[in-house]
Amino acid sequence: MTFTRPLRHRLCLAFIGFSLAVPAVAAAQGATTPPEKPAAEGNTTAPAGSTAPPAGSPTAPAGNAAAPASTTPEIAPGAVPAAPDAGAAPAPSGTQPLPALVPPVVVPAAPANPEVVPAPAPPKKEEHWYDKLRIRGYTQFRYNHFPSFDENENLVNDQGDKSIGGDNGFFIRRARVILFGDVHEHVSIYLQPDFASAISTQLNVAIMRDWYADLFIDKKKEFRIRVGQSKVPFGFENLQSSQNRLPFDRSDGINSALKDERDIGAFFYWAPAEIRHRFKHLVDSGLKGSGDYGVVGFGVFNGQTANRIERNDNRHVVGRVTWPFKFGEQFVEIGAAGYYGKYNVNLVTQGMTTYTLENGENDLQDMRAVASFVFYPQPIGFAAEYNIGRGPSQGTANPLVISTRDLQGGYAQAMVKIDDVFGTTLIPYGRYLYYEGGKKFEDNAPRYLIKEFEFGAEWQIFKALEITAAYMFSDRTSSKFPYTQQQGQVTRLQVQVNY
Numbered sequence: 001m002t003f004t005r006p007l008r009h010r011l012c013l014a015f016i017g018f019s020l021a022v023p024a025v026a027a028a029q030g031a032t033t034p035p036e037k038p039a040a041e042g043n044t045t046a047p048a049g050s051t052a053p054p055a056g057s058p059t060a061p062a063g064n065a066a067a068p069a070s071t072t073p074e075i076a077p078g079a080v081p082a083a084p085d086a087g088a089a090p091a092p093s094g095t096q097p098l099p100a101l102v103p104p105v106v107v108p109a110a111p112a113n114p115e116v117v118p119a120p121a122p123p124k125k126e127e128h129w130y131d132k133l134r135i136r137g138y139t140q141f142r143y144n145h146f147p148s149f150d151e152n153e154n155l156v157n158d159q160g161d162k163s164i165g166g167d168n169g170f171f172i173r174r175a176r177v178i179l180f181g182d183v184h185e186h187v188s189i190y191l192q193p194d195f196a197s198a199i200s201t202q203l204n205v206a207i208m209r210d211w212y213a214d215l216f217i218d219k220k221k222e223f224r225i226r227v228g229q230s231k232v233p234f235g236f237e238n239l240q241s242s243q244n245r246l247p248f249d250r251s252d253g254i255n256s257a258l259k260d261e262r263d264i265g266a267f268f269y270w271a272p273a274e275i276r277h278r279f280k281h282l283v284d285s286g287l288k289g290s291g292d293y294g295v296v297g298f299g300v301f302n303g304q305t306a307n308r309i310e311r312n313d314n315r316h317v318v319g320r321v322t323w324p325f326k327f328g329e330q331f332v333e334i335g336a337a338g339y340y341g342k343y344n345v346n347l348v349t350q351g352m353t354t355y356t357l358e359n360g361e362n363d364l365q366d367m368r369a370v371a372s373f374v375f376y377p378q379p380i381g382f383a384a385e386y387n388i389g390r391g392p393s394q395g396t397a398n399p400l401v402i403s404t405r406d407l408q409g410g411y412a413q414a415m416v417k418i419d420d421v422f423g424t425t426l427i428p429y430g431r432y433l434y435y436e437g438g439k440k441f442e443d444n445a446p447r448y449l450i451k452e453f454e455f456g457a458e459w460q461i462f463k464a465l466e467i468t469a470a471y472m473f474s475d476r477t478s479s480k481f482p483y484t485q486q487q488g489q490v491t492r493l494q495v496q497v498n499y
Contacts, residue, residue: 133181133189138243139196140173141495148471152488158479159259159439160249162198164490172196172204173494174242186216190230207307209262222276226267226299229306232258233267233297233320234337235385236372237411240290244283246415246429246458248470248492252450253409253435254385257339257368258305263316265301269294278324282331286417286425286460287376289324290333296321303341303366305441312363316341322372331376338369345392345402348443350481355394355444358403364392365404366440377417377427386410392445393438399483402445407437409450424462430455439479446483450476456492466496 144163156165163171175196182188192210199205212228231239235254238261242250255261271279271294282289302308303316322335343366347355357364368389375382386409393405411433418426435450456470472490477483 129183137177138498139175142171142173143493146491148489148491150489155486155488188214229264231261233293235370244288247431251411251433259441260306262306263301267299269297271295311344314342333374335372340367343440345445366391377415379417381415384412392440394447409435425460428457448477468494
């Protein structure tokens with residue numbers, strides 16, 4: 001069989017390419033498989049380390065092992081090659097088939113800093129005005145019938161503690177639940193009922209104490225208008241919460257100005273943000289502050305006092321200024337207030353006794369001015385208030401005639417705040433009060449003369465529990481007809497629960 005020249009050239013080139021591919025495949029196998037034993041003598045595979053002839057060269061370079069002999073029979077030029085015999089014997093054992101060239105699988109490397117995909121944000125909860133409201137309160141349990149050196153069952157105080165005197169026993173003085181909070185950026189509310197009030201001989205009656213809204217004029221909440229039933233800005237002790245006050249009851253001299261300290265009206269308050277924080281600190285720190293009623297406060301109110309029908313077409317006006325400041329590390333507060341209006345007295349016949357009004361006029365002049373001084377207990381403290389004025393009262397020479405008469409009175413109180421007494425706080429105190437004048441909100445406006453001294457101690461076991469014990473010497477006009485003077489002593493105990 002003869003081959004033509006072009007065919008011979010193609011066969012040469014194919015043979016050279018095959019020779020070049022064999023070493024490359026062998027090198028790839030050596031990189032991934034353990035080295036094999038040396039080939040047996042007569043093996044036609046090129047040894048490791050041999051170099052393939054350059055492309056296009058008809059023969060291998062000198063010194064290299066010979067390329068494997070072709071097993072294809074030589075074909076003469078012009079002849080057609082025969083088809084392979086299906087039954088032909090396999091290749092000799094010394095010749096190994098070439099592996100298929102498979103491209104390597106490339107595994108992408110993990111990124112150095114994989115990006116963390118944040119979890120989807122939960123759906124935003126819809127806010128309602130009532131979500132911002134908070135609840136707090138306190139309850140005072142009392143017992144005023146421990147043995148005393150001078151007991152007097154006729155010694156009573158209807159304006160204060162109704163369990164003094166008589167056959168009274170355990171008594172709930174106050175049971176308050178307070179709902180408060182901001183319902184808007186410029187509006188807050190304060191709602192406080194008392195579930196331990198008394199109407200005649202019925203005890204533990206629910207009565208509204210506070211029900212008002214503060215309307216803030218500016219974003220810093222330094223200017224506000226208060227509308228509703230709230231405390232009237234007069235004095236210090238009247239504004240101080242009974243939850244914080246040391247003595248069991250407010251002094252008659254100041255508290256006789258406003259029954260329950262409250263009325264329905266509208267009041268304007270202003271205090272710088274810094275001073276508002278100071279008012280809050282004086283309460284939260286246990287220094288017995290009065291709360292935030294502004295540095296300046298003034299307004300108008302009905303005048304008949306809380307939970308009572310207005311009886312004339314006249315409004316009371318009130319104004320107050322106070323300033324809490326620091327003297328070194330000591331907090332001090334000085335204030336003054338006053339009000340003016342006309343009051344309508346409730347006249348009743350007591351047995352055969354009938355009371356009359358001077359000149360038949362029942363819209364009686366009602367005005368007072370008060371000065372306050374507080375030296376906060378750090379640890380020694382002192383507080384004093386005194387007011388003078390004119391108001392409805394029975395006469396001294398003729399008690400059956402009611403008219404506007406002079407009045408005066410106040411109190412002085414000393415205290416010591418002792419912290420870390422076995423992990424608790426103890427505050428001993430002593431207070432003397434004096435009042436001479438009428439009580440306009442009682443039937444027939446009886447005239448009082450009161451001299452009273454009380455000393456005791458408040459033991460703050462923890463925030464939720466306080467116990468106060470006191471001993472009182474009292475000389476006061478009875479609130480029962482015929483309004484006689486009574487003297488006596490009372491041993492008192494109170495358990496207060498804060499929540």
